[in-house]
Amino acid sequence: MNTHQKVLLINTHLTYPNWSEGTLNASFHKKAKDFFIAHNFEILETKVEDGYDANEEVEKHLQADIIILQTPVNWFGAPWIYKKYVDEVFNSGLMSAKFLVGDGRTREDDTRQYGTGGKMQGKKFMVSATWNAPKASFDDSNQLLFAGRSTADVLIPITSNYRFCGVDIVPDYNCFDIFKDGDIVGALENYPVHLKQVLSL
Numbered sequence: 001m002n003t004h005q006k007v008l009l010i011n012t013h014l015t016y017p018n019w020s021e022g023t024l025n026a027s028f029h030k031k032a033k034d035f036f037i038a039h040n041f042e043i044l045e046t047k048v049e050d051g052y053d054a055n056e057e058v059e060k061h062l063q064a065d066i067i068i069l070q071t072p073v074n075w076f077g078a079p080w081i082y083k084k085y086v087d088e089v090f091n092s093g094l095m096s097a098k099f100l101v102g103d104g105r106t107r108e109d110d111t112r113q114y115g116t117g118g119k120m121q122g123k124k125f126m127v128s129a130t131w132n133a134p135k136a137s138f139d140d141s142n143q144l145l146f147a148g149r150s151t152a153d154v155l156i157p158i159t160s161n162y163r164f165c166g167v168d169i170v171p172d173y174n175c176f177d178i179f180k181d182g183d184i185v186g187a188l189e190n191y192p193v194h195l196k197q198v199l200s201l
Helices: 024-036 056-065 078-093 156-166 183-200
Strands: 004-010 043-049 068-074 124-130 174-176
Touching: 004 024, 004 056, 004 124, 024 068, 024 124, 024 183, 043 056, 043 068, 043 156, 056 078, 078 156, 124 156
Parallel strands: 004 043, 004 068, 068 124, 124 174
Antiparallel strands: none
16 A cells, blocks of 8 residues: 555546536546545546646646546547647756756767656656547557547547656556446446556555
8 A cells, every 4th residue: 555655636527518528537537536546546637727836736646646637539639729839847847957957958968868857766757548549540550530549549639648748658647438338337347457557566
């Protein structure tokens, strides 16, 4: 059992009245919170829509051993408020040199790769996403839209921010087809199983 680890749970759902109220993403957020409480983690939380202080978010990231983003997929990405959050928080982490120092490259050593300047090694980041897309639309080269790409491929614009800062990316968790035939109940029930497996808890 872990007694000292901390998890940062970020919920970036954006409310659209009478269309997308956020109950599903709130349910996944709570499921994760309950799971980590049961495993004796200290819980740090941010609901992006409610506002935040970028410098405080940097400190939360530095404290956290695990960071989980709960997000709906709106037009193939997180809601626009999350892009604003990332720009502000990661800019603060860059300017303070708390997240990273440069992009990893140096003129003295041309073997240093772009994206290796991070200072957040040892932390883990995971995306939990809700999709209108069906599961069958991924990992199948016969599918027109994603053409064989995985959810991890589609989520690269989100996960790359963390990878750039040295964080390990763990396999994402997804609830598919939420407006039609998706198994929402099953996805919620299986979420703790996924967390336990990918985080080795």
